[in-house]
Amino acid sequence: MTAIETSAARVIGRSVPRREDARLLTGRARFLGDVDEFPDLQHIAILRSPHAHARIRRIDTGPAGRLPGVHRVFTGADISALSRPLTHLLPLPTIKPLEWYALATDKARYVGEPLAAVVAVSRAVAEDALDLIAVDYEVLPPVVDAEAALAEGAPLLYEEWGSNEFVSLSYRSGDLEAAFAGADGVLRERFEHHRVIGLPLEGHGATGRYDRRTGRLLLYASSQQPHNLRTVLANVTGLSEASIRVVAPDMGGGFGNKQHFMREEVLVAVVARHVPFAVSWLQDRTESLTASIHSRQQVHEVEAAYRRDGRILGLRARVLADLGSPALYFTGAAPAMVTASLLTGAYDVQDFAYDLRGVATSKCPSGAYRGFGQPQAMFTIERVVDLVAEALGRDPADVRRLNLIPDQPRPYVSATGARYDTGSFGGQLDQVLEAVGYAGFRDRQAAQRSRGRHLGMGMAVVVEGTAPNLHVVAGRFGGYELVRMTVQPDGHVSVQSGSKSQGQGHETILAQVAADVLTIPVDHVEVRDGDTDQVPYGMGTWGSRTAVMAGGAVTRAAHALRAKMTTIAAHMLQSPADEVTLRDGAFHGPAGSLPFAQVAGAAYLHTFLLPPGLDMGLSVVMAYDPGNTSPFPDERGHLNVAATYASGAGAAVVEVDVSTGRVRVEELVVAHDCGRVINPLIVDGQIQGACAQGLGAVLLEELPYREDGTPVARTLARYHLPRFADVPVVHALHGETPSPLLGGYRGAGEMGAIVTPAALGNAVHDALRPFGVMIRQTNLVPREVRRLLRAAGVEPDAAAYARAERR
Amino acid sequence: MSRSVRCAVNGTEAHLQVEDRDLLVDALRDQLGLKGVHAACGEGACGTCTVLLDGRGVRSCLLFAVQVEGRALTTIEGVSTAEALGPIQRAFADCGAVQCGYCTPGMVLAATELLSGCEHVPSDEEVSAAMVGNLCRCTGYASIVRAVRRAAEELLGPA
Numbered sequence: 001m002t003a004i005e006t007s008a009a010r011v012i013g014r015s016v017p018r019r020e021d022a023r024l025l026t027g028r029a030r031f032l033g034d035v036d037e038f039p040d041l042q043h044i045a046i047l048r049s050p051h052a053h054a055r056i057r058r059i060d061t062g063p064a065g066r067l068p069g070v071h072r073v074f075t076g077a078d079i080s081a082l083s084r085p086l087t088h089l090l091p092l093p094t095i096k097p098l099e100w101y102a103l104a105t106d107k108a109r110y111v112g113e114p115l116a117a118v119v120a121v122s123r124a125v126a127e128d129a130l131d132l133i134a135v136d137y138e139v140l141p142p143v144v145d146a147e148a149a150l151a152e153g154a155p156l157l158y159e160e161w162g163s164n165e166f167v168s169l170s171y172r173s174g175d176l177e178a179a180f181a182g183a184d185g186v187l188r189e190r191f192e193h194h195r196v197i198g199l200p201l202e203g204h205g206a207t208g209r210y211d212r213r214t215g216r217l218l219l220y221a222s223s224q225q226p227h228n229l230r231t232v233l234a235n236v237t238g239l240s241e242a243s244i245r246v247v248a249p250d251m252g253g254g255f256g257n258k259q260h261f262m263r264e265e266v267l268v269a270v271v272a273r274h275v276p277f278a279v280s281w282l283q284d285r286t287e288s289l290t291a292s293i294h295s296r297q298q299v300h301e302v303e304a305a306y307r308r309d310g311r312i313l314g315l316r317a318r319v320l321a322d323l324g325s326p327a328l329y330f331t332g333a334a335p336a337m338v339t340a341s342l343l344t345g346a347y348d349v350q351d352f353a354y355d356l357r358g359v360a361t362s363k364c365p366s367g368a369y370r371g372f373g374q375p376q377a378m379f380t381i382e383r384v385v386d387l388v389a390e391a392l393g394r395d396p397a398d399v400r401r402l403n404l405i406p407d408q409p410r411p412y413v414s415a416t417g418a419r420y421d422t423g424s425f426g427g428q429l430d431q432v433l434e435a436v437g438y439a440g441f442r443d444r445q446a447a448q449r450s451r452g453r454h455l456g457m458g459m460a461v462v463v464e465g466t467a468p469n470l471h472v473v474a475g476r477f478g479g480y481e482l483v484r485m486t487v488q489p490d491g492h493v494s495v496q497s498g499s500k501s502q503g504q505g506h507e508t509i510l511a512q513v514a515a516d517v518l519t520i521p522v523d524h525v526e527v528r529d530g531d532t533d534q535v536p537y538g539m540g541t542w543g544s545r546t547a548v549m550a551g552g553a554v555t556r557a558a559h560a561l562r563a564k565m566t567t568i569a570a571h572m573l574q575s576p577a578d579e580v581t582l583r584d585g586a587f588h589g590p591a592g593s594l595p596f597a598q599v600a601g602a603a604y605l606h607t608f609l610l611p612p613g614l615d616m617g618l619s620v621v622m623a624y625d626p627g628n629t630s631p632f633p634d635e636r637g638h639l640n641v642a643a644t645y646a647s648g649a650g651a652a653v654v655e656v657d658v659s660t661g662r663v664r665v666e667e668l669v670v671a672h673d674c675g676r677v678i679n680p681l682i683v684d685g686q687i688q689g690a691c692a693q694g695l696g697a698v699l700l701e702e703l704p705y706r707e708d709g710t711p712v713a714r715t716l717a718r719y720h721l722p723r724f725a726d727v728p729v730v731h732a733l734h735g736e737t738p739s740p741l742l743g744g745y746r747g748a749g750e751m752g753a754i755v756t757p758a759a760l761g762n763a764v765h766d767a768l769r770p771f772g773v774m775i776r777q778t779n780l781v782p783r784e785v786r787r788l789l790r791a792a793g794v795e796p797d798a799a800a801y802a803r804a805e806r807r
Numbered sequence: 808m809s810r811s812v813r814c815a816v817n818g819t820e821a822h823l824q825v826e827d828r829d830l831l832v833d834a835l836r837d838q839l840g841l842k843g844v845h846a847a848c849g850e851g852a853c854g855t856c857t858v859l860l861d862g863r864g865v866r867s868c869l870l871f872a873v874q875v876e877g878r879a880l881t882t883i884e885g886v887s888t889a890e891a892l893g894p895i896q897r898a899f900a901d902c903g904a905v906q907c908g909y910c911t912p913g914m915v916l917a918a919t920e921l922l923s924g925c926e927h928v929p930s931d932e933e934v935s936a937a938m939v940g941n942l943c944r945c946t947g948y949a950s951i952v953r954a955v956r957r958a959a960e961e962l963l964g965p966a
Contacts, residue, residue: 015903017900017901018900018903018905020905020908021899021900021905021908022892022900023908024905024907024908024911025883025892025896025899025900025905025908025911025915026843026883026884026886026887026892026896027841027842027843027844027882027883027884027912028843028884029843029908030842031842031845031909033836033842033845033846034836034842036840036842124828199944200907200909200944201845201847201853201855201907201909201910201942201943201944202845202847202907202909203847250907250908251907252845252847252907252908252909252910253906253907253909253944253945255944284849285847285848285849285850502907503906503907503908503909503945504906505906681903682903684903684950685903685906685945685946685947685950688946688947688948688949688950689906689944689945689946689947690947691947692946692947692948693944693947715848715850715852716848716850716852716853716942717850717852721853721942721944722947722948723939723942723948724934724935724936724938724939724941724948724951724952725932725935725936725939725948727947727948727949729949730947730949
């Protein structure tokens with residue numbers, strides 16, 4: 001891309017006010033539940049399994065169907081007759097074959113699995129009818145724990161598999177035997193990553209209507225990937241993609257949870273296809289907590305060979321991913337593959353091996369959540385580095401500096417083939433340590449300990465793959481983005497993007513990118529997304545991809561339109577095109593200037609002014625694929641899934657109340673480098689918000705199950721989201737090392753969620769070091785911290801805990 | 808049994824025709840079209856559905872519609888006109904306190920209640936304590952605290 005002249009006041013890099021905010025602040029946004037264009041709208045409620053594992057012998061829907069106000073009741077048998085099955089779309093050779101329908105047909109495999117659907121005049125009547133459905137269950141033993149699920153004789157969720165293993169993968173790089181033979185010590189540890197949920201405040205849902213007159217299905221869905229959902233719906237319903245329109249309206253968060261194609265979304269589409277009215281299902285909070293998308297549950301067993309100076313020579317890891325029900329697009333297997341392949345983190349460790357097993361259990365399906373497997377990888381490697389330092393009695397910062405990937409060369413090719421194009425990891429570590437006052441911290445810590453206060457400092461350095469191409473780990477979707485851009489006759493610009501904002505401010509940042517190229521005011525650019533009728537295809541928003549992918553597509557489209565308008569302007573100015581430039585919203589040539597809007601108007605309204613042979617109008621559909629990724633592993637098994645990488649470092653100071661187990665985060669410093677920043681206000685918000693989610697995921701949130709497979713956290717009273725005062729103001733240090741890609745962007749959405757758990761885990765360990773408490777788990781909610789303290793012989797103060805609970 | 812409920816909503820007399828079990832949140836959304844009232848947890852735990860009842864913040868998912876007979880309600884639609892934002896809304900926009908926006912109406916109303924009873928600009932801790940019942944999953948709260956304090960400065964003069 002050649003350098004271009006733009007307006008003197010650049011709009012990239014400025015905190016342009018968000019275009020979205022006015023409607024969101026006045027209650028005039030349109031979320032899924034606000035869609036009110038269907039006067040004949042009817043409502044769906046879903047009967048869900050109360051058992052973790054049960055054979056469905058018979059379902060009697062007769063009395064439910066006769067309840068006044070009920071239109072129809074659908075069972076798995078009905079839906080399987082009306083639709084084709086869903087699949088996980090994973091192209092891995094070692095994966096078990098698996099197909100399923102929107103409603104379970106033969107067995108229920110988790111509490112909450114959908115079994116039947118009632119369509120009625122209101123949600124309340126539909127829920128009344130659920131009580132009238134009689135199901136004859138043969139209750140089977142649950143498989144709650146992933147390790148137990150692999151044991152000989154474990155109950156089988158899918159008898160035809162012969163085991164509960166869904167996928168296994170192995171990878172070897174370098175000479176691990178030599179690394180371990182030459183080591184001065186070997187660290188062997190086991191880390192447990194617990195189950196949490198992204199839990200956007202607006203739940204999943206869908207509203208659909210089939211128009212018999214046109215033969216078209218319209219489905220509104222709160223989906224991060226509306227075009228991909230359209231493809232899935234076409235497969236399932238048998239309708240052509242041209243006959244389906246998916247619209248994702250304003251979204252109340254997504255965080256990866258809405259990256260999956262939900263059985264309920266498919267259910268609404270299939271039902272809508274076969275009833276003469278519009279139908280809607282909106283997830284309630286218990287459904288979202290127990291029967292949507294959980295994340296992160298893994299067990300890591302690692303062996304790290306190290307030299308006495310702290311250099312890590314080799315790393316061997318066994319990753320066990322508890323997938324819950326694998327009946328989900330790409331399931332938790334895809335994030336687990338990312339975990340395994342990035343386990344060496346920001347460190348130069350070339351001798352590396354992993355064995356990964358993804359296991360089906362009788363729990364809620366697991367899948368994507370902000371960070372996509374990377375929070376687990378970084379937590380584990382960051383704990384390993386700290387524990388190596390501890391074993392050697394060395395400063396963990398020094399051990400990091402010894403092991404970090406050096407600043408040159410770039411790209412650095414990791415043991416698994418990831419091609420890191422980042423800035424300096426060591427520089428970011430130094431930044432956060434200085435900002436947090438590491439040099440003076442140990443004295444402060446000692447002074448506080450002598451007063452019975454337990455402060456801890458934890459650091460972490462991380463790498464994050466962004467703008468991924470997920471052919472291998474997430475089926476066919478990923479890799480590029482498409483936009484349609486039109487310069488209107490009045491010079492205003494319409495952009496339709498295949499990406500889909502869930503709150504990240506895309507209407508603003510993509511307008512900034514377009515305005516920058518076209519040198520027009522940002523508020524002359526209107527960005528829309530989430531409508532499959534408006535742009536041919538799109539990959540949606542996930543993997544911190546939109547700035548890179550949609551930003552790149554907008555840049556290309558704007559350049560194409562700029563070039564065409566320059567040709568028109570040159571003709572109108574009777575000047576050679578190479579002597580005409582666009583600057584500050586006008587085309588300037590040797591013989592005069594033309595306002596942007598006048599050239600736009602000529603392209604539509606005064607076409608006699610156009611050069612002979614030039615097409616009327618100013619509209620393009622443009623894609624951007626940054627390349628740089630491999631869709632499939634090469635002959636060595638090397639695979640680079642991310643078009644670029646962001647880097648980051650974190651330092652946290654915590655205080656642990658050993659009488660209650662509560663961890664208070666006193667300070668959290670995060671250095672991140674997301675490449676060129678489009679809008680600092682929006683990036684700051686992404687960092688602060690992602691750190692809050694990272695904090696919640698270790699200190700507050702958990703999804704325990706009882707032994708019988710019943711989920712414990714069924715409401716927000718039991719699932720503790722971070723509140724005001726739980727989250728400190730994150731001290732963010734911004735780096736802007738441009739990526740080699742168009743625009744220089746990397747992606748900003750996930751870093752906070754990746755670095756925070758690792759830094760907090762190390763900080764809590766540091767705080768509790770005097771008690772001999774080892775942190776080998778991500779679950780550091782107060783009850784777990786008390787358990788760890790008790791196991792170390794410290795008896796927490798029950799009365800103090802009760803007081804704290806009443807706060 | 809269907810009942811008639813009369814109340815004032817955003818300064819205008821409103822008439823609701825509801826069943827006993829109908830929740831206020833649903834009546835406001837479905838009968839009056841006030842879609843800015845968002846439901847999120849259905850059990851009063853998240854504050855998303857906050858509306859002001861005679862000036863006090865309440866959870867519209869925890870009230871039956873029949874309970875508001877004769878009362879005055881304010882929803883986000885009544886805080887400002889569509890064309891011009893009020894001072895709290897402006898501060899939210901300026902401070903980056905909106906991301907997905909789903910919790911935003913409840914946040915703005917909780918802030919409205921807080922600032923209507925404030926004689927001085929509240930501290931960060933006072934804002935957090937007053938609004939702790941409202942959850943946000945996107946922002947990590949820092950920008951909301953900043954926005955509420957900035958609005959307070961505009962409304963009450965600097966701290």
